[in-house]
Amino acid sequence: MSNVYKKIELVGSSRDSVEDAIQSAVSKASETTRNLDWFEVDEIRGWIDDGVVQHYQVGLRVGFRVDDVANDG
Amino acid sequence: MSNVYKKIELVGSSRDSVEDAIQSAVSKASETTRNLDWFEVDEIRGWIDDGVVQHYQVGLRVGFRVDDVANDG
Amino acid sequence: MSNVYKKIELVGSSRDSVEDAIQSAVSKASETTRNLDWFEVDEIRGWIDDGVVQHYQVGLRVGFRVDDVANDG
Amino acid sequence: MSNVYKKIELVGSSRDSVEDAIQSAVSKASETTRNLDWFEVDEIRGWIDDGVVQHYQVGLRVGFRVDDVANDG
Amino acid sequence: MSNVYKKIELVGSSRDSVEDAIQSAVSKASETTRNLDWFEVDEIRGWIDDGVVQHYQVGLRVGFRVDDVANDG
Amino acid sequence: MSNVYKKIELVGSSRDSVEDAIQSAVSKASETTRNLDWFEVDEIRGWIDDGVVQHYQVGLRVGFRVDDVANDG
Amino acid sequence: MSNVYKKIELVGSSRDSVEDAIQSAVSKASETTRNLDWFEVDEIRGWIDDGVVQHYQVGLRVGFRVDDVANDG
Amino acid sequence: MSNVYKKIELVGSSRDSVEDAIQSAVSKASETTRNLDWFEVDEIRGWIDDGVVQHYQVGLRVGFRVDDVANDG
Amino acid sequence: MSNVYKKIELVGSSRDSVEDAIQSAVSKASETTRNLDWFEVDEIRGWIDDGVVQHYQVGLRVGFRVDDVANDG
Amino acid sequence: MSNVYKKIELVGSSRDSVEDAIQSAVSKASETTRNLDWFEVDEIRGWIDDGVVQHYQVGLRVGFRVDDVANDG
Amino acid sequence: MSNVYKKIELVGSSRDSVEDAIQSAVSKASETTRNLDWFEVDEIRGWIDDGVVQHYQVGLRVGFRVDDVANDG
Amino acid sequence: MSNVYKKIELVGSSRDSVEDAIQSAVSKASETTRNLDWFEVDEIRGWIDDGVVQHYQVGLRVGFRVDDVANDG
Numbered sequence A, B, C, D, E, F, G, H, I, J, K, L: 001m002s003n004v005y006k007k008i009e010l011v012g013s014s015r016d017s018v019e020d021a022i023q024s025a026v027s028k029a030s031e032t033t034r035n036l037d038w039f040e041v042d043e044i045r046g047w048i049d050d051g052v053v054q055h056y057q058v059g060l061r062v063g064f065r066v067d068d069v070a071n072d073g
Helices: A018-030 B017-031 C018-030 D018-030 E017-030 F016-028 G018-030 H016-031 I020-030 J018-030 K018-030 L018-030
Strands: A004-014 A036-049 A052-065 B003-016 B038-047 B050-063 C003-012 C036-049 C051-065 D003-012 D034-048 D051-065 E004-014 E037-047 E052-065 F004-014 F037-049 F052-066 G005-016 G036-049 G054-067 H002-015 H036-049 H050-065 I005-012 I035-047 I050-067 J004-014 J036-049 J052-065 K004-014 K038-051 K052-065 L002-013 L036-047 L050-063
Touching: A004 A036, A004 C018, A004 I005, A018 A036, A018 J004, A018 J036, A018 J052, A036 J018, A052 I020, B003 B017, B003 B038, B003 H002, B017 B038, B017 B050, B017 C003, B017 F052, B038 D018, B038 H050, B038 J004, B050 D018, B050 I035, C003 C018, C003 C036, C003 D003, C003 D051, C003 L002, C018 C036, C018 C051, C018 E052, C036 G005, C036 G018, C036 K052, C051 G018, D003 D018, D003 D034, D003 E017, D003 F004, D018 D034, D018 D051, D018 I050, D034 F016, E004 E017, E004 H016, E017 E037, E017 E052, E017 G036, F004 F016, F004 F037, F004 K018, F016 F052, G005 G036, G005 J018, G018 G036, G018 L002, G018 L018, H002 H016, H002 H036, H016 H036, H016 H050, H016 I005, H016 K038, H050 K038, H050 L018, I005 I020, I005 I035, I020 I035, I020 I050, I020 K052, I035 J018, I050 J018, I050 J036, J004 J018, J004 J036, J004 L018, J018 J052, K004 K018, K004 K038, K018 K052, K018 L018, K018 L036, K018 L050, L002 L018, L002 L036, L018 L036
Parallel strands: none
Antiparallel strands: A004 A052, A004 B003, A004 C003, A036 A052, A036 I035, A036 J036, B003 B050, B003 C003, B038 B050, B038 D034, B038 F037, C003 C051, C036 C051, C036 E037, C036 G036, D003 D051, D003 E004, D003 H002, D034 D051, D034 F037, E004 E052, E004 H002, E037 E052, E037 G036, F004 F052, F004 I005, F004 K004, F037 F052, G005 G054, G005 J004, G005 L002, G036 G054, H002 H050, H036 H050, H036 K038, H036 L036, I005 I050, I005 K004, I035 I050, I035 J036, J004 J052, J004 L002, J036 J052, K004 K052, K038 K052, K038 L036, L002 L050, L036 L050
């Protein structure tokens, strides 16, 4: 039997690192979506203030197996 | 505390202009989603009839801050 | 009156063919979403075991007309 | 029975707007090609003189159903 | 002596498969153009009705050697 | 004698239209740079507030002939 | 302990289908490389003769876990 | 009055250089098309025999002003 | 009143991390440019010596509001 | 005398960071390949379990000077 | 201590060759900018007159080490 | 019987021209690999010293028919 996956597009942010920004998006998604399986980074951006990086912002897609396309993510 | 954003992918259409097609998608999304923050245009297409452009169709991503990934967008 | 469409990003899989993988994603989405209209293939991948392709995995976007952005897809 | 479509690549220009530049290309193509069906914008460029945009130039593909591949477009 | 080739952009469609959609475009082009040599797939899309894929649409470029650029394709 | 051109990357914004956003960037650049010649649009984005597009933001490259690479743009 | 994977770039061909072309490349690679794990399709092309597709050619990357980077693939 | 341009996609070849391959395509197109204006290189490829490059093949688009979309190129 | 932004393209480097490489470019730019606002990562590369990564090099665009296009960045 | 370089495509993984994933691939390649010179990151992905990132996977190309194309990498 | 590099985007032109067009841009940039280090070709275009290529135009990025981001390039 | 091809990724360099850089990579590959068939240029870069291009560097893929995937290239 074939599986179907869905991807949702998120932007996570962190003051500290690219990795933390990824985890922040994954954590938020996992509050309401089961079966999170993988992520793919689309872009890395960030905000600067007074010559210092204030936030890393990482755009990513998070994929998960769907039992029901409408109820997830 | 770090924010997380979600992007949804829409296609708006208008008989009149690219800008109206963007607004039509944004308006529809705002009926059910709070906190719409920004959009990014992905593609501009349209339909022709009898040598005249009938509809502009603009594919765009709309981003918004999520309180709850599943309930928005 | 202008229509608005939404695209969701899915990955369908099949042991047999690219076409079956596309249909598997479309079928799953149609269980809960009305008005599915078109699809666009983004990527074709797959898993190999013992020198034989085991699954085709096709990433695609499925578009549909929205009456209500939040309730669909 | 399956349809076949052809795309031709045009650049329309206008002093006024992106939309007019699209329509100028569509109008010219419709003088000699039947069944123009849709367009896809590839690029938006333009010429500047004395600090003012003089022409918008929009590269686009125009698609149409072919009865005879050689005679159209 | 060097050869020159031309590419034309077509969209073939089929109810059955990606391969049939490619062949439908190649067949139509070959009715009026000699020397068709190769194709390159640009995109795979399709239409859905009632949760079932109705048509595969494959955008492709077809290349052929030109004796006369204006008379072919 | 061969000419050399330089491109600078700008983002113009406007409450009204894509065209105005382009012109705003061109106008600002022309205050201090001579010989602005052409532009190429890279991206179209914008900000939304309360379900309404507030600003179109157009990323573009502006090209101009250089007499002196360091002093321009 | 972290795994390392290597990707090699192949082109498989088949008279019959895209899927057969993929399998032909996977089969050839598996003759000499252990642990083939996944593939990613990069391009679909083909050769035409007398108005009929003669060969599908599928460019793909094949990934596998490496025990020894030099000895595989 | 606005001008409309058309682009056709060609592949020129040469035993000697990229520039000769470009010129070979431009020369062939100019036999039957008036007003050739500019070209844009899309890809540079070539054939090898016995460890020596035999032909450079340059894919390019050639643009020209159209008086009549159907009769040119 | 509409704002105009400029983007400059930099490459920062660091022995330690991607984040440090980004900050090194931002710090250098902030010595002479006011109002640095955001960055966008274009590429991540690096140099290897004796099997160990010696430097991460991150290509990025840094954006800032311009009061005067020529004097900044 | 001109140098020739070869690039091989690897995927490194790490539980901890993007940088560790890069280094893991570089280390594995350096076991069997001399003269590793630089890397270019192609993609950043990863696996999630129970709402937590389990592995960062970084796809990269590693370049090195070749004395003998067949014996390296 | 980490180095920072800047890239500027130029278009060089030449009646003779792609290489001359590159060198024309590099020469012009070197009149006012120290430390030019490398270039990356972005696009190759050109102008045609009477069926003959008149100018090759090569878009490129030129990179250099910055001591002072504002004063260079 | 279907053929399988492999592509390897090389960077050739030359003080003189893009064509020489391509040939340098092809020559090096042909020392150890039979059946080199075609190449595809991926990128053109180079190094500058004292305002003069010192080396053209051309990244390319070289394709060849494989009898044995592991022993070639």
